[in-house]
Amino acid sequence: MKGTNKIPLLLLFVILTGCSLRVSKPKYQSSLVPESGQFFKCKMSSEIWVADCRKDSALSKMVATAIQGIINQDSAEVYLFLGDHHVRQLNDTERKYTVLNRDSRAGNAGLQSLLDKYLNRFSYIYVWDTCKDWTWNMALMLSSQNKGIPLTREYADWVVKKYNWKGEVVDLSEEWVNKESAYNWAIAELMPKCHKNILFSVGLRDDWRGAPWTLYDYATASGGFAFWLDDAQKDEQQIIRNICIAGKYNPGSIVMGYAKSGDDLLATVNNYGIGYVVSDYYANGSFWSAYPNKSFYQPKGKARKVKPGKIYVSIIFSDGDNLQFDQNALYLMWENDSLRGTVPVGTTMAAGLQEINPFLLEWYYKHKSENDELVAGPSGYQFIYGRDYQKEGYESWLEKNRRWLASAGFHTACFWHATFGSYCFDRFIETAGLQGIFDGDDKTGIAYKNGVIIMNQGEHIRKEGELYNALMKVKAKEDEPVFVNVYPIAAEYGRNGGIAKLKREIDRLEKERPGVYEYLLPKDLAASAARYFDKKKDDHICLMYYK
Numbered sequence: 215m216k217g218t219n220k221i222p223l224l225l226l227f228v229i230l231t232g233c234s235l236r237v238s239k240p241k242y243q244s245s246l247v248p249e250s251g252q253f254f255k256c257k258m259s260s261e262i263w264v265a266d267c268r269k270d271s272a273l274s275k276m277v278a279t280a281i282q283g284i285i286n287q288d289s290a291e292v293y294l295f296l297g298d299h300h301v302r303q304l305n306d307t308e309r310k311y312t313v314l315n316r317d318s319r320a321g322n323a324g325l326q327s328l329l330d331k332y333l334n335r336f337s338y339i340y341v342w343d344t345c346k347d348w349t350w351n352m353a354l355m356l357s358s359q360n361k362g363i364p365l366t367r368e369y370a371d372w373v374v375k376k377y378n379w380k381g382e383v384v385d386l387s388e389e390w391v392n393k394e395s396a397y398n399w400a401i402a403e404l405m406p407k408c409h410k411n412i413l414f415s416v417g418l419r420d421d422w423r424g425a426p427w428t429l430y431d432y433a434t435a436s437g438g439f440a441f442w443l444d445d446a447q448k449d450e451q452q453i454i455r456n457i458c459i460a461g462k463y464n465p466g467s468i469v470m471g472y473a474k475s476g477d478d479l480l481a482t483v484n485n486y487g488i489g490y491v492v493s494d495y496y497a498n499g500s501f502w503s504a505y506p507n508k509s510f511y512q513p514k515g516k517a518r519k520v521k522p523g524k525i526y527v528s529i530i531f532s533d534g535d536n537l538q539f540d541q542n543a544l545y546l547m548w549e550n551d552s553l554r555g556t557v558p559v560g561t562t563m564a565a566g567l568q569e570i571n572p573f574l575l576e577w578y579y580k581h582k583s584e585n586d587e588l589v590a591g592p593s594g595y596q597f598i599y600g601r602d603y604q605k606e607g608y609e610s611w612l613e614k615n616r617r618w619l620a621s622a623g624f625h626t627a628c629f630w631h632a633t634f635g636s637y638c639f640d641r642f643i644e645t646a647g648l649q650g651i652f653d654g655d656d657k658t659g660i661a662y663k664n665g666v667i668i669m670n671q672g673e674h675i676r677k678e679g680e681l682y683n684a685l686m687k688v689k690a691k692e693d694e695p696v697f698v699n700v701y702p703i704a705a706e707y708g709r710n711g712g713i714a715k716l717k718r719e720i721d722r723l724e725k726e727r728p729g730v731y732e733y734l735l736p737k738d739l740a741a742s743a744a745r746y747f748d749k750k751k752d753d754h755i756c757l758m759y760y761k
Contacts, residue, residue, distance in 0.1 A: 248621050254437075273423075337361045346393075531544065644664055
């Protein structure tokens, strides 16, 4: 029998010499057990079917993402092309996939291709009304729990006719008199079957017809409670509070998506031990969650010898706590900017990626240069406002924060809305296991406490020229070094060659003030400042303030 008993030469060498085969692990792979339990995980599938929805209408994309998550509850076999870079990201995996046949003439061709293959898996159509935003949320949750499809009346009539639909059609458009009665019903009837750790602030934001969110697949796959309410309005804020109370969520629970009030949803949900994982335009979440959890490693920061008269600068790109920035703007910046690696730069990143999208976090580690550092965004492993977080749950959150940051490989982080010197801030310093903490309220100046450097996060840099202006305002001191951080905004400064912009501004500064500025990674700046303060031998805390 030809070829059945041949021994590979390498294996034969091992047998004859007694040597052992050792597979070296990547240098970025950590020996720590990766953290888990924060996110819902799908099962991996041996097959991948792709619906190309890039030319679909906004409504079709929303429906396609919702039913993608329901299909992926069984196994993560469906992936959507919603943008060109989603093609690139799936190709990054080097896994085989099949693109479903589609009628390119149709405005909902991607959605149709999904229905052509998977409609027989569904039992219900839930009809919702675009003029009553709460009906979309009710349709999402009902579809998640009952293998349903959330459709408008027009789309429902089309599916019934085109596919000779025999399942049940449930009209939600007149089911509740207002959103309060709808959410009260959902708390009583749907919440008992919802995910115990995850909520979603998702819905019909004003721009949904032009820029529909892409998180819906993860909402329907996980079965988290989904609301769309404005916490800036007292009556709607009270409904959010009712949801949080009824859910009995433990510290470390999360709300995903985004809110009408933006970040300030935290001022409400943090009261109940719920953190934020912003993720409105995060796509294919159910698919990516199927990858096994991984932990990662970065070397600690190295102290440099610092000199009086010089200004030491670290640069941190914003918004990486937001999953959609990790997957979209920051990904494109790392992928496309040919000058990345020429300037020391920190990039904020979500520690939770080690569970919800380990493949993406590993992609960053694989592509990281010696001049790149991955930094935890505000405020550690989840976005919280320290001042608003549930007091009795804070110690539990701190312990989770320490573990998640360690297994993500992060040595620096941003911390928001907690006054330096308060119990909240001090306990974060003591427990996080970090070398450096960047104060998003910019009220610290620079401090050294418990072996940790705490300093202002620094000016938000939105367009070219603002970095130059910010650093020109910093005055060098003849008798001591100055340490400063700046914070370019990924959505604005980072677009269209963010590193190239940094390089041009740095060159301009060097030309006008030669030898004054030195640029370090955030962890190296923290290590250098710590060694400088150690040598000063102050008993408890060293403080310097700069304007």
